[in-house]
Amino acid sequence: MNEALLANNLDIVSAGVPPALTMWDRTKGDVKLVAALGSLPNYLITTNPNVRTLKDLSEKDRIAVPAAGVGFQSRTLQIEAAKLFGADNFQKLDQISISLPHPDATAALIAGGTEVNSHFSSAPFYYQALQGNKAVHKVISSYEILGGPATFNVLYTSTAFHDQNPKTYAAFYAALREAANWINTNKQGAAETFIRQQGSKLSPKLVLDIINDPENDFTIIPQNTFVYAAELHKLGVLKRGAGSWKDYFFPEAHGENGS
Numbered sequence: 684m685n686e687a688l689l690a691n692n693l694d695i696v697s698a699g700v701p702p703a704l705t706m707w708d709r710t711k712g713d714v715k716l717v718a719a720l721g722s723l724p725n726y727l728i729t730t731n732p733n734v735r736t737l738k739d740l741s742e743k744d745r746i747a748v749p750a751a752g753v754g755f756q757s758r759t760l761q762i763e764a765a766k767l768f769g770a771d772n773f774q775k776l777d778q779i780s781i782s783l784p785h786p787d788a789t790a791a792l793i794a795g796g797t798e799v800n801s802h803f804s805s806a807p808f809y810y811q812a813l814q815g816n817k818a819v820h821k822v823i824s825s826y827e828i829l830g831g832p833a834t835f836n837v838l839y840t841s842t843a844f845h846d847q848n849p850k851t852y853a854a855f856y857a858a859l860r861e862a863a864n865w866i867n868t869n870k871q872g873a874a875e876t877f878i879r880q881q882g883s884k885l886s887p888k889l890v891l892d893i894i895n896d897p898e899n900d901f902t903i904i905p906q907n908t909f910v911y912a913a914e915l916h917k918l919g920v921l922k923r924g925a926g927s928w929k930d931y932f933f934p935e936a937h938g939e940n941g942s
Contacts, residue, residue: 688839700755728802730801731800738767752780756803760777763828834906
């Protein structure tokens with residue numbers, strides 16, 4: 684996806700905040716963030732009854748994440764690991780993490796009895812796992828690690844696309860805002876639209892429950908993204924330092940009450 688963006692085969696792409704910041708960092712600011720796609724927590728969940736905190740995890744446990752070591756989930760765990768075990772050991776939990784898609788990891792936890800007994804999971808998957816197996820419980824959420832509600836996924840693009848297509852960019856940004864406002868004022872309709880557009884087999888009730896969950900905020904305003912920029916810079920993951928969140932977002936977002 685990132686290669687396609689840099690090769691001008693894609694205009695705008697989406698990923699978690701840490702991977703987006705990595706692109707900003709590696710391109711020396713030629714790639715910047717467009718907008719947030721909502722503040723939604725990720726839960727670290729497990730079937731191990733002895734694991735109540737991250738310190739309880741042992742070399743026998745296995746944490747499923749979509750992209751071990753580099754994805755949103757792993758970077759979030761690295762920030763917390765640095766607090767718990769020291770900056771030199773920020774990758775401690777990477778040693779027991781494995782790359783596995785969310786659906787496969789969810790199925791493993793619901794079934795039980797597999798090597799994978801833990802999963803840093805996003806919606807709707809942690810909802811399904813918690814409902815599907817009574818042994819599954821939450822250990823910690825990304826909100827707890829980051830100090831409050833925080834952006835999960837963002838959109839980002841190249842400075843060239845932004846500068847060369849001002850009308851398209853402005854229309855796209857306005858449409859994002861309109862969509863977010865519509866979701867928040869038409870939650871039933873949003874649930875129905877999601878199921879129809881995705882051909883989803885999720886129950887309408889579950890989708891509506893997710894939209895209504897007060898932890899989930901469908902907004903284009905970035906929240907707590909600077910925690911990633913600051914902490915990952917301290918750990919050496921990001922070479923470039925940022926003075927504020929506005930350094931890596933395009934100006935159209937600067938009028939928002941972001942962070």
